[in-house]
Amino acid sequence: MKFQFYNEPMTDLNSKKKNRNSLSIFSKPVFLILVCLALFSTCKGPGGVRVIKLGHGLGVTHPVHEAMVFMAEKVAEKSNGQMQIRIYPNQQLGTERELVELLQIGSLGMTKVSSATMESFAPRMQVLSMPYLFEDDAHRDKVLKGEIGKQLLLDAEDFWLRGLCYYDAGKRSFYTKNKPIENPSDLKGLKIRVMESNTAINMVKSFGGSPTPVSYGELYTALQQGIVDGAENNPPSLYTSKHYEVCKFYSINEHTAVPDVLIVSTKVWELLDENEKIWLQEAADESAIYQYKLWAESVEESYRELKKAGVTILYPEVAGFREATESMYEEFKLTQPNLFEIVDQIRKIE
Structure with missing residues (x-):
């Protein structure tokens, strides 16, 4: 079953962001977003279909976006169409920081952020931004897929944010x-x-x-x-x-x-039943494997x-x-x- 990502024109947020230090979730642009989303980050529609909204700031040709498309297709496939993810790319719903804040209040279901952006919400994650921390790709992968990486993904749960997986964001x-x-x-x-x-x-x-x-x-x-x-x-x-x-x-x-992190609002996560949690986590894990492959190909193409x-x-x-x-x-x-x-x-x- 195919899903849709949404690329319709939205309110131009960038022209209104005069002060980058003003990141309140109650600023006018974000308030308009809340109205546009009708305060529903996830809901069950006709036939009991669970729909989760995912916003991010990347273009539709970016390998991370393509991985999220893959994840949405896997979610629909695993759930036999009973669970869907709608993707809003190109910063339609706000900057990374604003999207994280929308997750915190439950007005958006999921987003992709750099682990660097997560420093404000999960202070221990700042270690992943330290320069020349990893010896090579194999060392990095062992860290992220090991106990340290798994613990860091859950570090922001007290701030209503749950990490699902890491995406390769290269060097x-x-x-x-x-x-x-x-x-x-x-x-x-x-x-x-x-x-x-x-x-x-x-x-x-x-x-x-x-x-x-x-x-x-x-x-x-x-x-x-x-x-x-x-x-x-x-x-x-x-x-x-x-x-x-x-x-x-x-x-x-x-x-x-610095890796990217796919995160879900804990307010949304707690609304999911056990099957829905399994579908989402499995699809996220599979999308990470797919994204690593896409990333390597994209790096080569980008240099050319x-x-x-x-x-x-x-x-x-x-x-x-x-x-x-x-x-x-x-x-x-x-x-x-x-x-x-x-x-x-x-x-x-x-």
Whole structure:
């Protein structure tokens, strides 16, 4: 059984977000969203069909969106059509932070966020944003699929958020408008877009840059207008967002491998019966396996297309970047010993 994702025009939220520090769930744009959604994140319609709304900020060609489409199809298949997921892409329902807040009050069922965004709700998850934390992909996978990863997914339940699975968000590197980044000193004085993450902010500071939080949906305009000089992200996001039209230098220093997290409102989760919970969790797990495959293919395609578009791709020496971030670990050890203990456990996993 096929499902639909919704891409109809919605209220233009971006034009109203004058103050990025004002993220109240009772702001006018979000209030309008609540009205539009009629305060139903999940409901049972005709014939007892359970419908869950999922909003996110990515485009429909992004591999994470495609994985969520796959998940929705699996949910419909497993439930014999008795459970459906409706997907609202392209930041139609708000920024990542706003979508999380909508989940907290039960006005939206599910969303995809970066684990960096989850730091405000599950503080222990900030360890996943630490630079050069993982030795390689195999090490990362062991952590996320192991006991530490499973515990972190449930850390935000006290804040009405439950993690279902991780999606591969690749490795993040710097892309810039006017000059390439070949060593940390090249970032000095540059305004670099970061997610709303203290760890990301501290990382850019450690390189000498000026971290500037900007919503992903507003970043293209921010680059065009010179609000920021560059950003940091993975190859598929650089390509699918078309930020390469503005930024022609991509420096592959791969400073972090911050995963995405598929989350569900606990207010919605608790409404599901046992079969519905099993269908949703199984479909999420299967979509993660599918997404990892899509991601690898997308990375290869993205590099090809970025080169065709005239982007200069550089491979700077990583040692200098790694060394510059060691101060973050030292501070972490002193100021947050409990979190540093998790970092230490991660580093010991072989």
